[in-house]
Amino acid sequence: MGKILYVDLEKCTGCRSCELVCSERHYGEYNPAKSRITVFRSAPQASYVPVFCTQCEDAWCQGICPNGAISREHVNGSWIVRVSKAKCVGCKVCLLACPFGNMSFVTERRKVQKCDLCEGEPECVTACLAGALQFKEAEVSTMHQKRATAAKIMESYQEVSY
Amino acid sequence: MYGWTGKILRVDLTSERVSEEALDPQIARDFIGARGMGAKYLFDEIDPRVDALSPKNKLLFVTGPLTGTGAPAGSRYMVVTKSPLTGAIANSNAGGQFPAELKFAGYDLIIFEGKAKQPVYLWIENDKVQIRSAEALWGMDTYQTQQAICAETDEFAKVACIGSAGENLVRIACIINDNGRAAGRGGVGTVMGSKNLKAVAVRGTKGVTVADPDGFRKAVKAHIDAYSPYWMETFSRFGTAGVAVEATNIGGALPTRNFQSGVFEDVQKISGELLDAAFSKRKGRAGEACFGCPVACGRATRVTDPRFAGEGDGPEYETTGAFGSNCGVNELGAVIKAGYICNELGLDTISTGMTIACAMELYERGFLPEKDVGMKLNFGNAEAMVELVKQTAHKEGFGAIVAEGSYRMAEKYGHPELSMTSKKQEFASYEPRALQGLGLGYATTNRGACHIRAEVHDLTLWQITSWRILKDRKIDHPLDPLVFEDKHWACKEIQDWFCLIDSSGMCNFAIVSAEVDEESLRHLLETATGVSFGSYQGMMRAGERIFNLERLFNIRAGFTAEDDTLPPRMLKEPMPEGPAKGMVVQLGKMLPEYYRLRGWDENGIPTPKKRKALGLA
Numbered sequence: 001m002g003k004i005l006y007v008d009l010e011k012c013t014g015c016r017s018c019e020l021v022c023s024e025r026h027y028g029e030y031n032p033a034k035s036r037i038t039v040f041r042s043a044p045q046a047s048y049v050p051v052f053c054t055q056c057e058d059a060w061c062q063g064i065c066p067n068g069a070i071s072r073e074h075v076n077g078s079w080i081v082r083v084s085k086a087k088c089v090g091c092k093v094c095l096l097a098c099p100f101g102n103m104s105f106v107t108e109r110r111k112v113q114k115c116d117l118c119e120g121e122p123e124c125v126t127a128c129l130a131g132a133l134q135f136k137e138a139e140v141s142t143m144h145q146k147r148a149t150a151a152k153i154m155e156s157y158q159e160v161s162y
Numbered sequence: 163m164y165g166w167t168g169k170i171l172r173v174d175l176t177s178e179r180v181s182e183e184a185l186d187p188q189i190a191r192d193f194i195g196a197r198g199m200g201a202k203y204l205f206d207e208i209d210p211r212v213d214a215l216s217p218k219n220k221l222l223f224v225t226g227p228l229t230g231t232g233a234p235a236g237s238r239y240m241v242v243t244k245s246p247l248t249g250a251i252a253n254s255n256a257g258g259q260f261p262a263e264l265k266f267a268g269y270d271l272i273i274f275e276g277k278a279k280q281p282v283y284l285w286i287e288n289d290k291v292q293i294r295s296a297e298a299l300w301g302m303d304t305y306q307t308q309q310a311i312c313a314e315t316d317e318f319a320k321v322a323c324i325g326s327a328g329e330n331l332v333r334i335a336c337i338i339n340d341n342g343r344a345a346g347r348g349g350v351g352t353v354m355g356s357k358n359l360k361a362v363a364v365r366g367t368k369g370v371t372v373a374d375p376d377g378f379r380k381a382v383k384a385h386i387d388a389y390s391p392y393w394m395e396t397f398s399r400f401g402t403a404g405v406a407v408e409a410t411n412i413g414g415a416l417p418t419r420n421f422q423s424g425v426f427e428d429v430q431k432i433s434g435e436l437l438d439a440a441f442s443k444r445k446g447r448a449g450e451a452c453f454g455c456p457v458a459c460g461r462a463t464r465v466t467d468p469r470f471a472g473e474g475d476g477p478e479y480e481t482t483g484a485f486g487s488n489c490g491v492n493e494l495g496a497v498i499k500a501g502y503i504c505n506e507l508g509l510d511t512i513s514t515g516m517t518i519a520c521a522m523e524l525y526e527r528g529f530l531p532e533k534d535v536g537m538k539l540n541f542g543n544a545e546a547m548v549e550l551v552k553q554t555a556h557k558e559g560f561g562a563i564v565a566e567g568s569y570r571m572a573e574k575y576g577h578p579e580l581s582m583t584s585k586k587q588e589f590a591s592y593e594p595r596a597l598q599g600l601g602l603g604y605a606t607t608n609r610g611a612c613h614i615r616a617e618v619h620d621l622t623l624w625q626i627t628s629w630r631i632l633k634d635r636k637i638d639h640p641l642d643p644l645v646f647e648d649k650h651w652a653c654k655e656i657q658d659w660f661c662l663i664d665s666s667g668m669c670n671f672a673i674v675s676a677e678v679d680e681e682s683l684r685h686l687l688e689t690a691t692g693v694s695f696g697s698y699q700g701m702m703r704a705g706e707r708i709f710n711l712e713r714l715f716n717i718r719a720g721f722t723a724e725d726d727t728l729p730p731r732m733l734k735e736p737m738p739e740g741p742a743k744g745m746v747v748q749l750g751k752m753l754p755e756y757y758r759l760r761g762w763d764e765n766g767i768p769t770p771k772k773r774k775a776l777g778l779a
Contacts, residue, residue, distance in 0.1 A: 013398070013458035015451035016259075020232045023369065024379075030231050031266060031369030043341060044473070046443035046450065046462030127232075129386065129394075129456040130448055 002078045004138045005115070005122055007050050010148070011132035014041050014048035018124035018133060025123050026113070027106075034106065036115040037124050050133065052124075053102040053115035055081050061094035061103050061114070070094065076120025083112055164373035165227030165691035166190050171269045171291060173284060175357050176217060176276030180291045185270050191693050192777060195226030195270065197253045198665035198708035200242025203273060204251065205711055210719035214246035214349070215331060215356040217277035223264065223322070223362065224272075226667020227691050230265035230370045232382050235455035235672035237261060240664065244719070245348040246356075247333045247513070247567050248585045248610040251715045252348030256322075257452030257669055258340030260364065263320040267366030278358035283323070285315050286364040296360035300329060303506040304338040305474075307361055316365045323361035324351045325508025327555040331355055332565040334513035334554075334588075338505055342475025343452070346510040348587060348609055373692025381685035385676055386456065393675035397459040398448040402479035402671075404434025405459075406591075410483070413623055413643060414740025415596035417488040417589065419541050420516075420523040421582045421731060424593035425740040428492035432482050436494055441465060443473075450475075457671050463498055470499035470548065477501040477511070480613075483591025484515025489522060490541030500551050507555030516588035517568040518550055520581055521560075529575045535560045579730050585610035585721070592619060594728065594747045595737040599641070599649035599656075601747030602756060605726045607657065608712035615664075618649060618656050620674055628677045630698060631655040644741065646748040650755035658705035665708060707776040710760075710768050714778065723766035726753060 019035035027034050037052040055072075056062075059081045062070040069087035073080055088111045094103045095112065106113050115122075117135075125135045163185070170183040193202040200222045212218040221243045228236040239261030245252035264272070267286050281296040294314075299307050308321040322339035328351035335351030336344045345351075354360075372378045396405050407429060410416040414424040430436065438445055443462040450460030464473040470493075477485075477498055485491060485500040504511045524530035525539040532538060536559050537546050553561025563571050568588050572581035582589045587610025594601030603616020613619070620626045622643035631652070632638070641648055659680060663670045666687060673683065684701045688694050695701040716725075727733075732747045757764065761772030773779050 010447055013448045013451035013455075015453070015455050015458065017232070017454050017456070020454055024232055024375070027369065028375065029369030029371045031367070033266065033367035034369065043462070048450075129389075130451075130458065 002074065002138065003135050004055065004078070005052055005117060005125070006134045006136060008132050008134060008144070009047065009049060011130045012039070012048040012050060013130045013132075014039055015130065017127045017129070018050060021123040021127040025118060036102070036104070036113060051100065051102070053081065053100070055079055055115075055117065060097040060099060064093050064097040066091065066093065078117055078120045080117050080120070081114065082116050083114055085111055088112055163187065163190070163691070164371055165231065165687070166195065166270050167265060167268050167370070169269050171272045171286070173272060173274050173293070174276050175274060175278040175282065175293070175359060178278070178293050180293065190227075192704065193708060193711075194662070194665035194687070194704060195229070196224050196238060196240035196255065196665045196667055197242065198661060198704070199271065200224040200240050200253060201251060201708055201711050201715065203271070204242050204244070205715050207273070208244065210244065210715050212244065214244040214249065214353060217357070219244050219353055219356075221274040221350070221353050221357060221359070222271055225261050225265045225270055226665055228686060229667030230262035230453070231372060231690055232378070232454065233668055233686050233690070234382065234385055235452060235457060235669035236667050237453035237455055238667050238669055239264060241337055241345040241350040243350055243353045245350075245587075245609065246352045247349040248587050249719055250585050250608060250610060250721060251712050252350055252609055253664070254336070254345040254347045254350045255664060256337070256339055256343045256345040257455065258320070258343035259453050260320040260322050260339035260343070261667070262453040263364045263366050265366065265370055266368050267364050268368050272362070274357060274359060277356065281358050281360050283311065283359065283361040283363060286362070286366070287316065288366055288368060299360050301326065304508055305341065305506060308341070311361055311363045315363050319363045319365045321361055321363045324354050325506060325555065327508040328352055328355035329360075330555070330557045330565070332509065332555060332557060333567045333570075334510045334517065334565070335508050336504075336510045338508055342505040344505065344510070346512060347612065351508050372690040374689040377689035378686070381682070381689050385678055385682050385686065388676040388678045388682070389456065390675055390677055394457065397457045397671060397675060399446075400434035400438050401449055401459050401461045403437050403477065403482045406479040407433050407482055409623060410592065413596055414737065414742040415593040415623070415643070417483055417591050417593050419490045420488060420519040420580065421589065421593060422523070423738055423740070424596045424742060426487035429487070431492040432486035432494050432497060437461065437463070437477070441494065441498060452669065455669060455672060457669070457675055459671060465495045465498050467495040469545065470495040472499055472502045474502040474505060476505065480591050481511040481515065484512050484519070485547060488515060488519040488591065489547050491544045491547060492542065493544045496544035496548055499548050503548065503551045503555070507552070509551065509555050512590055513567055513588040514551060514554060514564070516582060517564050517571060518547055520568040520572055521550070521564060523580050524572065524575050524577060529577050582729055582731070583611055584728055585725055587611045593737075593742070594732050595745045596740065596742035597622065597643045598646040598748060598752070599643070599653050601728060601732060601749055602649055602653045602752045603657065605728050605749055605753065606653070606756065608709065608716055614670060615660055616653055616657050617660060617670070618652050619643065620656065621652055624674065626674060628679050629659070630679045630681070631659065633679065644745065646752055650752050650759055653752075654756060654759050657709050658702055661705035661708040662701060703776065707778060710772070710776055710778055713768060717767060723764070726766055
């Protein structure tokens with residue numbers, strides 16, 4: 001099946017190191033405005049959510065691209081939805097199509113950009129010292145989440161039974 | 163330029179003119195950024211004798227070359243100005259998101275001069291800069307202000323602002339950014355208020371580039387690989403309160419009841435562990451991080467006790483010591499609430515807590531009549547403490563006296579000796595009698611008493627042994643906090659070293675929690691800027707240059723060797739209990755050695771030879 005980019009929201013501290021390494025790798029500058037991953041904060045919940053492309057199986061951006069510039073390829077063990085620089089005409093329709101906002105337009109290149117999982121070795125995962133961003137097999141990725149849910153149920157079950 | 167953006171924004175509030183200037187590359191090389199570069203521009207541009215609250219004072223927001231880069235916790239900016247509390251140079255730094263955003267807008271520093279006729283705020287959107295009316299914002303708390311400005315400008319803008327305390331010229335007002343991040347000390351928010359400047363909002367979408375990307379990446383990786391799992395876990399899970407509350411108490415260095423003792427009997431009731439277990443919104447998990455920070459010491463908390471109910475940011479260790487043990491308060495909810503109010507109304511938690519502690523002692527000794535306060539103000543009176551914080555920001559009732567800081571308050575009541583201050587700035591939450599090196603540090607630090615400008619306790623309490631400060635002297639063990647004989651050099655070296663950290667744009671916690679030596683910062687700075695210090699000694703000389711320039715500012719402002727002192731309690735009253743029982747600070751023995759080592763004459767003035775060696779002739 002292949003590895004996917006995944007986030008354990010409990011662990012994200014909102015440091016935005018992922019934004020820094022993403023922009024540095026792809027544009028040679030530290031610039032969150034160009035990062036393909038972006039972290040948002042909710043103060044009341046004290047929680048952080050990094051938003052990034054999940055490499056759809058049947059991608060909206062790919063489906064709508066009128067020039068066939070977006071393809072889905074198996075690279076280094078992962079499925080990556082990629083934009084061909086040669087074929088992208090900069091029409092930006094994919095920006096409208098992506099329901100998650102994960103396509104963006106880079107002004108100086110006049111092309112759209114998206115996460116390419118760093119060709120199968122995502123830098124953001126390496127940079128995430130909190131261990132929130134993970135790169136792992138899709139099938140097992142939610143196991144610990146289920147376990148946490150189970151733990152919560154067990155906890156409340158005990159409370160009720162006292 | 164690399165690391166630096168190379169641009170200065172000059173904002174004349176009197177004429178409402180905004181202009182851009184090029185950063186002087188020589189100043190950047192010699193003074194690095196943030197604290198150092200701020201000191202240099204302030205030294206060159208104002209007469210140190212000016213009234214700090216007059217339009218002739220200037221207010222500088224300065225980032226460092228590592229701010230906004232991939233350096234760990236390259237999140238800081240420094241606010242530099244002349245302090246209305248001390249009359250000395252003030253430099254106060256904060257993290258959060260605002261400083262990096264300022265860098266991404268393309269500026270190394272902003273210089274505010276003059277005074278606006280009406281309340282204004284500055285709106286920076288990359289190259290577009292506007293002075294806007296803040297009439298509608300005046301009186302709002304800092305959280306409301308941040309929200310209102312984001313609604314008015316850009317929802318993704320980052321805002322630094324003052325609250326009522328700064329507006330009302332309370333001498334211990336801070337500047338708040340990104341919810342509850344504070345440039346706290348020295349009344350930098352007071353100067354902002356005196357200029358009718360409510361806030362600075364910024365949205366930046368440009369990048370920062372470094373000179374040697376591969377070298378820089380390697381330097382970052384080497385630093386990150388050296389993080390101590392113990393420090394990371396403690397900072398992240400329990401915050402700075404978890405790091406320090408119980409440890410300082412064991413060392414007899416937790417200020418208690420206005421520094422009458424260094425041991426607090428109820429320490430468990432204000433601990434970092436309790437904070438996590440009972441108040442944290444992220445209980446059992448890592449805390450909240452500033453920009454690019456792997457440490458994540460930030461606290462997001464909630465208090466449900468109806469007397470102190472609220473939610474917000476903090477407290478960190480300093481707030482806990484100031485409002486907790488030093489006010490004799492053993493209710494963590496009250497401590498947290500006092501911190502919330504300080505953040506909302508823009509007060510420095512350290513100076514506010516310490517001044518209230520001083521008022522409590524004046525009250526208990528009968529020097530401060532109850533009718534002046536309007537309520538009982540005994541140690542441990544949590545409700546009175548919280549009430550007084552509010553009054554202070556609004557200068558209501560007795561709060562108007564607290565608003566002047568502890569020295570002026572104690573002097574008004576005829577007992578300045580009960581003010582635990584140096585250069586009129588309140589001590590931090592570390593007791594000098596149990597930390598001899600910090601005693602010397604409080605006495606000699608240029609911005610007045612401060613724990614992070616003379617962090618000698620890194621070498622004692624926190625047991626750091628990886629720094630060249632020790633290694634070059636063939637010392638492989640922590641220093642003894644109670645011994646004074648080695649503290650003149652330890653204090654001098656640490657002060658210079660922290661000038662470098664504070665000028666880089668990095669947070670000092672990102673350095674102290676890694677098992678690296680000073681060379682790690684040198685590699686980060688050199689690969690980022692492309693400017694070489696030549697050697698370790700060359701880098702340390704830059705730190706020494708910055709420290710001495712601040713000293714020269716203070717001398718021109720009228721400070722003398724007589725100001726390098728501590729309150730009589732520290733010098734004459736033996737510590738009553740704990741590991742430091744029976745001790746006073748041996749300042750008289752340390753100070754001459756320290757002056758000699760610094761190349762200062764007996765009056766504490768840098769000699770012409772020393773000035774020349776540092777390029778400060």
